[in-house]
Amino acid sequence: MINFITPVRQKIILALGLSMLLTTTLLGADNPKVDGNSTVEDSLVIEKLEKWQDLKFGLFMHWGAYSQWGIVESWSLCGEDREFINRNRPVDKYPDYDQYKKAYRNLQKTFNPLQFDPAKWVEPAIKAGMKYVIFTTKHHDGFCMFDTKETDYKITSTLCPYHIQPKANVTKEIFNTFRDNGFMIGAYFSKPDWDSEYYWWPYFPTRDRNANYDPLKYPERWQKFRDFTFNQIEELMTGYGDVDILWLDGGQVNPSQNNQDINMPGIAQMARQHQPGLIIVDRGQKGPYTNYETPEQRIPETAIVTPWETCMTMGDQWSYKPFDNYKSTHQLVHLLVDIVAKGGNFLLNIGPQPDGELPAVAVSRLEEIGEWMSVNGEAIYGTRPVAPYKEGSVAFTQKENTVYAIWMEENEGEGLPGKIVFSKLQPQKDSKVYLLGYKQACKWEIDDSGKTNIFIPLKAVKSPPCKHAYVFKFVL
Numbered sequence: 001m002i003n004f005i006t007p008v009r010q011k012i013i014l015a016l017g018l019s020m021l022l023t024t025t026l027l028g029a030d031n032p033k034v035d036g037n038s039t040v041e042d043s044l045v046i047e048k049l050e051k052w053q054d055l056k057f058g059l060f061m062h063w064g065a066y067s068q069w070g071i072v073e074s075w076s077l078c079g080e081d082r083e084f085i086n087r088n089r090p091v092d093k094y095p096d097y098d099q100y101k102k103a104y105r106n107l108q109k110t111f112n113p114l115q116f117d118p119a120k121w122v123e124p125a126i127k128a129g130m131k132y133v134i135f136t137t138k139h140h141d142g143f144c145m146f147d148t149k150e151t152d153y154k155i156t157s158t159l160c161p162y163h164i165q166p167k168a169n170v171t172k173e174i175f176n177t178f179r180d181n182g183f184m185i186g187a188y189f190s191k192p193d194w195d196s197e198y199y200w201w202p203y204f205p206t207r208d209r210n211a212n213y214d215p216l217k218y219p220e221r222w223q224k225f226r227d228f229t230f231n232q233i234e235e236l237m238t239g240y241g242d243v244d245i246l247w248l249d250g251g252q253v254n255p256s257q258n259n260q261d262i263n264m265p266g267i268a269q270m271a272r273q274h275q276p277g278l279i280i281v282d283r284g285q286k287g288p289y290t291n292y293e294t295p296e297q298r299i300p301e302t303a304i305v306t307p308w309e310t311c312m313t314m315g316d317q318w319s320y321k322p323f324d325n326y327k328s329t330h331q332l333v334h335l336l337v338d339i340v341a342k343g344g345n346f347l348l349n350i351g352p353q354p355d356g357e358l359p360a361v362a363v364s365r366l367e368e369i370g371e372w373m374s375v376n377g378e379a380i381y382g383t384r385p386v387a388p389y390k391e392g393s394v395a396f397t398q399k400e401n402t403v404y405a406i407w408m409e410e411n412e413g414e415g416l417p418g419k420i421v422f423s424k425l426q427p428q429k430d431s432k433v434y435l436l437g438y439k440q441a442c443k444w445e446i447d448d449s450g451k452t453n454i455f456i457p458l459k460a461v462k463s464p465p466c467k468h469a470y471v472f473k474f475v476l
């Protein structure tokens, strides 16, 4: 049996933040998880979320002065002893933390990405079939990649050699270029700011990622941090054209963690006043300001009907790392299919180089993903999950009355077998089954044990329409 969740029904689920009850009737036994997290009432937000869910594939970029050292973004400044915090690059020069911190801050004085041209970034992203972008306007280190009035620690400061260049306000350039090419625009913004004296007060040592004082004990200082954050977000919501997504990182900044109440209701109201329908992602929180969930570097086990997005690095690190270990196109296509079959979006991260170029390996991966998308994109864009979502190496998606079965070859280069078999979903009687990229319909049958068998024409086996994963389309 084919089960359908129509976009309209899904919208209703979303709008009402509905219970398991309704989805149970819609989906039968194999329910996607609904945790009521995305209870959105604003109809413009609901509309935008629906549109965003159709896009499926986005580009994430972590870029900052830290890119010059090839280190993990920001984290080496933090007092937490975590394995990914790697300070070893300049360790001989900066054996103690104070010197290291100074040198890190001085990276602004040498950041000069003369090759930066967002037209060169958007081109491979278009080819890959990406439809939205999220850019780090400010990471935890506090270095602003936009022309803020709130601090001089920014790419447009006279201290930064790049400030004299016409594209110095890089956030603006990136947003304009990607928007002009039809992308939805997302601003990554770190709520914690490890450069602000109102967050990391130099009076006290800094133990960890949190504010290093108790906001309740020093309300005036905390209020200054709230104002600073509010003003920066307002700058981004007013001076940078239409913004679709405000992607707030640093989940520790919330009322329940060390009293770090940043005034999300006020921020959201202001932001949506300037940007009606804005999607807000207050990561790691539940409630009205987390319009979709953001599992990081992982894919949920099962389908989820509320909006969600896996963010994941193409290499091992969010920020640029020389000789990083990039995932193969084969892996990336499979990740995309797995995510989309479970109802999510894939936000794939690339760390641009300090000179402003995208790493060549990343560009070639995007091109190869694009080759796959140009044949199979219709099984990805605008689809919604359909039970059983996945069965072994077959993933399912659906769009209106069409269901797609996506068979993922296990080993790269294996190619198509003579037939594929699955048991948990049957095409409706009289359906035609097509292999995308191949004209002729495939023969299919339900065998005695109730399994669906799709027979693949020899010609298609010999010269398949694509690599990595093959899509069978059931048309009634």
Ligand code: GLC
Pocket (backbone or CB within 6 Å): 062, 073, 249, 296, 311, 318
């Ligand atoms: C992790 C990293 C952070 C990065 C984020 C992106 O939380 O610690 O640096 O920006 O992932 O999702």
